[in-house]
Each structure stands twice: as C-alpha cells, then as structure tokens.
Amino acid sequence: MIKSSLLKEFIETGKCRSCPVIDMHQHMGPFQGIYLPNSSAEAMIRTMDRCGVKMGVFCSHAALIDPEENVKMVDVIEKYPNRFRAYWCINPNYPERIEDDLERFSRMRGFVGFKFLSDYHKYPITGANYKPALEYADENELLILMHTWGGSPYDSPAHVEKIAKKYHKVKILMGHSGFGEWEKSIQVARDYPNVYLELTAAVRVNGLIELMVKGAGSEKILFGTDLPWFDPHHGIGCILYSRITDEDRHNILHRNAERMLQPFL
Amino acid sequence: MRLFDCNISFGRPMIKPLRYSETARDLLKEMDYYGIDEAIVYHARQKDDSPDVGNRILLEEIRGFDRLHGTLAILPPQTGEITIENLIESLRSENVCAFRAFPSEHRYLMSRVSLKPLYGLMVERNIPLFISADESCCGISRWRLIEMILSEAPDLTLIVTDHGCWGEDRFFRPLIEKYEHLYLDISGYHMDGGISDFCRKYGADRLLFGTGYPHLNPGGTILMLMHADITSREREMIASGNLERILRRIKA
Numbered sequence: 001m002i003k004s005s006l007l008k009e010f011i012e013t014g015k016c017r018s019c020p021v022i023d024m025h026q027h028m029g030p031f032q033g034i035y036l037p038n039s040s041a042e043a044m045i046r047t048m049d050r051c052g053v054k055m056g057v058f059c060s061h062a063a064l065i066d067p068e069e070n071v072k073m074v075d076v077i078e079k080y081p082n083r084f085r086a087y088w089c090i091n092p093n094y095p096e097r098i099e100d101d102l103e104r105f106s107r108m109r110g111f112v113g114f115k116f117l118s119d120y121h122k123y124p125i126t127g128a129n130y131k132p133a134l135e136y137a138d139e140n141e142l143l144i145l146m147h148t149w150g151g152s153p154y155d156s157p158a159h160v161e162k163i164a165k166k167y168h169k170v171k172i173l174m175g176h177s178g179f180g181e182w183e184k185s186i187q188v189a190r191d192y193p194n195v196y197l198e199l200t201a202a203v204r205v206n207g208l209i210e211l212m213v214k215g216a217g218s219e220k221i222l223f224g225t226d227l228p229w230f231d232p233h234h235g236i237g238c239i240l241y242s243r244i245t246d247e248d249r250h251n252i253l254h255r256n257a258e259r260m261l262q263p264f265l
Numbered sequence: 266m267r268l269f270d271c272n273i274s275f276g277r278p279m280i281k282p283l284r285y286s287e288t289a290r291d292l293l294k295e296m297d298y299y300g301i302d303e304a305i306v307y308h309a310r311q312k313d314d315s316p317d318v319g320n321r322i323l324l325e326e327i328r329g330f331d332r333l334h335g336t337l338a339i340l341p342p343q344t345g346e347i348t349i350e351n352l353i354e355s356l357r358s359e360n361v362c363a364f365r366a367f368p369s370e371h372r373y374l375m376s377r378v379s380l381k382p383l384y385g386l387m388v389e390r391n392i393p394l395f396i397s398a399d400e401s402c403c404g405i406s407r408w409r410l411i412e413m414i415l416s417e418a419p420d421l422t423l424i425v426t427d428h429g430c431w432g433e434d435r436f437f438r439p440l441i442e443k444y445e446h447l448y449l450d451i452s453g454y455h456m457d458g459g460i461s462d463f464c465r466k467y468g469a470d471r472l473l474f475g476t477g478y479p480h481l482n483p484g485g486t487i488l489m490l491m492h493a494d495i496t497s498r499e500r501e502m503i504a505s506g507n508l509e510r511i512l513r514r515i516k517a
Contacts, residue, residue, distance in 0.1 A: 241484020
C-alpha cells in the first residue's frame with residue numbers, strides 16, 4: 001500500500017487541510033452533448049466543498065458558443081469571489097468581435113485571461129484571428145487555457161510550440177496536455193518556461209503523471225477537471241496514487257496554481 | 266471497503282501502455298498497491314491474439330491464484346475453434362467465472378444467428394458475458410451494439426465495461442430501464458454526481474467496481490467511489506457485493 005499523508009487524509013475525509021486543491025479547468029451550466037447533474041454554480045460549489053477544492057477557474061459552456069455570453073460570468077464571480085475566477089472565451093469565428101471583446105475584457109474584474117477552444121471552433125491557434133488576443137495576453141501577462149489534443153490540425157502540442165516560440169510572457173495552459181501526444185507535450189512544457197501541462201481527462205491515463213513529473217517536473221503541471229464534467233475526487237485520486245512524492249502532489253494540486261493566480265486574487 | 270474489480274487485464278498488449286503487468290504475479294502486486302482484493306481478469310493475448318491461444322495463456326497464468334478469476338473469450342461455435350464443451354469444462358475445472366466478447370478484433374457477427382447456442386448456455390446457467398463499450402461489429406458499435414445484443418438475448422447477464430468518461434447516461438439509461446440483467450462498470454463513470462444520481466434513480470445494484478487497469482489509473486475510481494454521495498450500503502454493493510451476487514447465481 002502507498003505511503004502518503006495526503007492520501008491518508010483524503011481517504012479518511014475526502015479532503016485535505018494542508019492541500020487546498022485549485023481546479024484550473026472548469027466550465028459551468030448545461031452542455032449540448034452530456035447530461036450533467038451538477039452544472040450550476042451552487043452545485044459545483046457543493047462538489048468543490050466535498051472534494052476539498054478551494055477555487056476553480058471556469059469558462060461557461062455558453063461562452064464557448066456565443067461570445068456575448070462571456071460577460072455573464074461576472075455575475076458568478078461577484079457572487080462567489082472566493083471560489084471562482086474565469087477565462088474569457090475567444091471565438092475566432094467572429095473576428096469582427098474580438099477587438100470589442102478585448103476592450104470589454106479590459107474593463108472586467110475576475111478574469112485571469114482567455115480560453116481557446118480551437119478543436120471545437122475548428123480554427124488553428126496559430127491562425128491570424130487569435131493574434132490580437134495573444135498579443136494582449138502577452139503584453140498583460142495573462143493566462144490562456146488552450147484546449148490541446150494530440151494529432152489535432154488546430155491545437156496539437158506542435159501548434160502550441162509555435163505560439164510559445166513567439167510569445168514569452170503569456171502563461172499557456174495546455175488543456176488536456178495535448179491528449180495522446182504525451183512525449184511532445186512534455187517536451188514543449190519542459191522547453192518553454194511559460195507552458196504548463198493541464199491534466200483534465202489526461203489524468204486518468206495510467207502512468208502518465210509519473211512520466212510528466214519525470215519529463216517536465218511537477219512545477220509545470222496543473223490540476224483540472226472540466227467540472228461539472230468530471231468528479232474532482234477522480235482526478236485527485238489519480239494524482240494521490242501515482243508514484244510521485246507528496247511535494248509533487250502539493251505542486252500539482254495547488255501550489256503551482258496559487259503562484260499563477262496570485263496577481264488575480 | 267472490500268474491492269472486487271471487474272475490469273482488469275494483464276499481459277503484454279500489442280500496443281504498449283505506459284504501465285502494465287506482464288504476469289499474474291505482477292498484477293497481484295499492483296492490486297496490493299491499490300488495495301484491490303479480488304479481480305475478474307482477462308489476458309491481453311485473448312484480445313490481441315487468437316482467442317483460443319489467449320484463453321490457454323490466461324488459464325495457465327491464473328492457475329493457483331485464488332484472487333484472480335478468469336473470463337474466456339468466445340467465438341461463434343460454428344467454426345469449431347472454441348467449443349461449448351470446452352467452455353463448460355473450463356468453468357467446471359478452472360478458476361473461470363464468465364465469458365468475454367471481442368467482436369471487433371475477432372471479427373464475427375455479434376448476433377443470435379452466430380451465437381444462439383452460447384446465448385442459450387449463458388442464460389440457462391446465468392453465466393455473465395463481458396463486453397467493452399468500445400467494441401463494434403460490422404459497422405454496429407458502442408451502445409447500438411449493446412442494444413442489439415440485449416434485444417436478441419434479453420435475459421443475458423451482460424456486463425458492459427469501459428463506457429466513455431464523457432457522460433454517456435443518455436445512451437445507457439434507456440437500456441438499464443429496459444433490460445434488468447444489464448450491468449455497468451464504473452471505470453469510465455467519472456461524471457461528477459453520475460454515480461449518486463444513478464443510484465437515486467435506479468438503486469446501486471446495477472453498477473460494478475472496475476478500474477480499467479492497466480490503461481486507466483485505478484486510484485481515480487477508488488477515491489471517487491470511496492467518497493461518492495451514496496450510502497455505505499450502496500458503496501459496498503458497488504465495490505464488491507453486486508459482483509459477488511452475480512457470481513453466486515452461476516450454475517457451472
């Protein structure tokens with residue numbers, strides 16, 4: 001049996017006082033293709049409380065579809081300022097709106113940066129329509145959570161590398177860690193100081209956490225769940241049972257995110 | 266909480282996973298690491314190789330290990346590669362408790378025309394059939410394939426493993442309501458609130474603990490089940506009770 005004080009506490013109580021988890025990849029609200037029992041802000045908070053998740057950074061499902069929905073996330077952040085921050089979704093299919101999006105973003109509080117969902121928007125992260133948002137994020141040292149997937153024509157780890165070569169101050173979170181192209185994703189996270197591996201969905205792959213810690217270091221890995229999609233206890237369990245140290249587990253589950261979110265708290 | 270895992274494989278698969286157990290002995294060490302007491306298993310060669318070859322490898326590997334219970338890969342009996350007599354003999358004399366279908370890899374029609382004698386045997390003796398939700402046959406895949414199997418053998422005890430983690434309740438709930446001997450393993454049921462919501466509506470007796478080892482990290486499913494918002498009784502049923510009940514019904 002594994003020896004870890006963190007695991008012991010999580011098993012006994014479902015949470016851990018010394019390890020307040022931060023979830024860097026959340027959504028909110030109902031979704032097209034999935035029945036989600038716990039999709040409201042309040043239901044998500046109940047889940048977060050049950051699992052010892054202190055804070056989540058989300059982009060609502062509605063905002064992924066319609067740029068006009070971004071502004072509605074402010075209501076949630078204002079209602080629960082200690083539990084949520086948000087990503088403003090950039091939809092590259094409406095390039096005529098992006099300048100206005102950035103102007104509105106600059107006036108809002110509670111956002112940490114942008115969300116790119118290129119595989120779903122079917123537009124490459126290296127395309128010209130993303131350039132204004134990338135330049136803005138770089139200039140203001142914001143975060144961008146990019147959906148990334150192995151072999152994708154829109155957001156593979158190789159696409160991320162092209163962005164990272166050009167923009168050095170923006171923090172790039174590789175959502176799903178370039179699912180499937182593990183070696184390339186790890187190489188990009190290792191070689192570029194501003195690129196991080198984000199674990200949503202990837203966390204379930206047996207042996208992957210160990211590979212990432214060895215290849216990129218636990219300081220470059222962030223916890224995420226797609227909540228209200230995945231039960232945080234599932235992802236937390238994958239990390240706790242991986243063959244890494246408790247220091248690594250602290251880094252992944254909260255310390256890296258705490259550092260990253262400091263300017264936005 | 267006693268853990269009886271219904272979804273584990275071992276052996277060296279053709280496509281190398283990041284982590285795996287080459288032998289039954291290695292697998293037991295892994296189970297000890299995670300605190301898994303018992304498991305229903307198959308060998309990677311049963312899927313990747315001829316099922317007859319794979320079945321023999323499985324039986325040799327698990328012989329003498331009481332914590333491991335084997336499942337035998339089936340084929341349509343018409344070719345004579347795997348006979349019903351041999352399957353029954355293995356059930357009687359070896360540590361085997363169920364059958365398993367890999368119609369994609371072994372290329373056969375998962376239909377009553379092909380499998381009528383086997384379906385009859387399994388129903389008559391309450392022998393469970395395991396199938397992954399990832400399987401397909403002749404262009405029919407996933408839940409449509411499951412629906413086809415159950416529509417042709419509604420009394421079959423069918424255990425569906427590996428359903429996708431991207432919430433598939435819209436697919437499987439209608440089947441759960443219609444077919445009382447359909448069971449789901451929870452190795453892919455990662456949806457927040459999924460298990461508790463399912464239990465509130467249908468009770469806990471249709472869900473089985475499974476990890477999907479070696480492809481999936483067992484730690485996730487273990488912690489998720491430990492703290493799912495369900496009663497202790499429901500947790501015990503999912504963790505081991507339901508599977509033990511299914512196995513007790515078998516008439517070998």
